Amino acid sequence: MNFDFSDDQKMLKDQARKFLDDKCTLADVRKILESDASHDDAVWQGLCELGFAGAAVPEAYGGLGLGALELCVLAEELGRCVAPVPFSSSIYLAAEALKLFGSEEQKLTWLPKIASGEIIGTIAATEGAQAPSPNSVKTKLSNGKLNGTKIPVADGETASVAIVLVNTGGSGEQALSLAVVDLTDASVTRSPVNTIDPTRGHAEIIFDNTPAELLGNEGEGWSAYKRVEAGAAVLVAFEQVGGAEAALNMAKEYALDRYAFGRQIGSYQAIKHKLADMYVKLELARSNCYYGAMALSSDASDLEIAAATARIAATEAYRFAAQENIQTHGGIGFTWEANPQFHYRRSKLLALSLGSASRWKDRLISELEKSNVA
Numbered sequence: 001m002n003f004d005f006s007d008d009q010k011m012l013k014d015q016a017r018k019f020l021d022d023k024c025t026l027a028d029v030r031k032i033l034e035s036d037a038s039h040d041d042a043v044w045q046g047l048c049e050l051g052f053a054g055a056a057v058p059e060a061y062g063g064l065g066l067g068a069l070e071l072c073v074l075a076e077e078l079g080r081c082v083a084p085v086p087f088s089s090s091i092y093l094a095a096e097a098l099k100l101f102g103s104e105e106q107k108l109t110w111l112p113k114i115a116s117g118e119i120i121g122t123i124a125a126t127e128g129a130q131a132p133s134p135n136s137v138k139t140k141l142s143n144g145k146l147n148g149t150k151i152p153v154a155d156g157e158t159a160s161v162a163i164v165l166v167n168t169g170g171s172g173e174q175a176l177s178l179a180v181v182d183l184t185d186a187s188v189t190r191s192p193v194n195t196i197d198p199t200r201g202h203a204e205i206i207f208d209n210t211p212a213e214l215l216g217n218e219g220e221g222w223s224a225y226k227r228v229e230a231g232a233a234v235l236v237a238f239e240q241v242g243g244a245e246a247a248l249n250m251a252k253e254y255a256l257d258r259y260a261f262g263r264q265i266g267s268y269q270a271i272k273h274k275l276a277d278m279y280v281k282l283e284l285a286r287s288n289c290y291y292g293a294m295a296l297s298s299d300a301s302d303l304e305i306a307a308a309t310a311r312i313a314a315t316e317a318y319r320f321a322a323q324e325n326i327q328t329h330g331g332i333g334f335t336w337e338a339n340p341q342f343h344y345r346r347s348k349l350l351a352l353s354l355g356s357a358s359r360w361k362d363r364l365i366s367e368l369e370k371s372n373v374a
Helices: 007-023 026-033 041-049 068-080 087-101 104-116 221-257 269-297 303-334 340-353 357-373
Strands: 121-124 140-142 145-154 161-167 176-182 188-193 202-215
Touching (some): 007 068, 026 340, 068 221, 068 269, 087 121, 087 161, 087 202, 087 221, 121 145, 161 202, 161 221, 176 221, 221 269, 221 303, 221 340, 269 303, 303 357
Parallel strands (some): 121 161
Antiparallel strands (some): 140 145, 145 202, 161 176, 188 202
């Protein structure tokens, strides 16, 4: 079985890399870090003009009609340059939820605007520090009106539409549904939330009798959310692999340039071991990401297992690479002026963006137990 990308997908990857190398350097990321902007609008608009926002959106809804594998190669490049753009919220989550569970009218209303970059989408599920669960969702949808608070919501300040995990009554998983909400409605209140990575804006969103409509069937929101989350986990894992590789390269370049006691620090065994360990974790994560990409592209029955495996391995690889990159730089690596902080910040953010590694380990164990019973 061939686990490599096609020539066309590699060309797409090269095109994305050339654009991001030119328009999204770490100096550009630093400008966003040191400003009040929630994202780099110039980079975001450039990605949309290249058609990347609509890469996996069907042509009937204004996209390019490509697939999940194309999103995977784009995700890796976005992670490599720690792009301060709302790609994951708008494309991995909101657009995918609409594609999978939206009515024809909902798709026609929102997907063309998301694909063109006219609007930004997001998903609002969490209501505090803990990951969402059937017992934790208190935001209620009744008679077409939504009331409650979601926090934190990635790109919640700039998004125009949100897919919201809501409680529609009942008990357990059957109590939850998905809803589409226009965030520009006057009944919506939004305020920024501080995170470890200010280059990816987050917000608190309060709904006060906000008009909303169901996405998919009532009572099937939890299973629908888990499906969208599993797909996003694979794509975020590719971002983490891209970031881990960039952190490894940053550490390697510094180890070759920096001299101590008349020798390159990369010639010392302790540094060699750090870099080797980073590489091993990176390649393990990459192989698991390929497994996830294969399952996602074919909507395989083992997608949940593949997504959890990719998520766990990539989270660990990026965490370790970002941390060891700082250690390789020594004291300067901890300073504001140094660049290792960007990967450290992003690795911490992505490690929690779809739930912690421990949560995904629990999901993996649960799915493996089900498969063993079957």
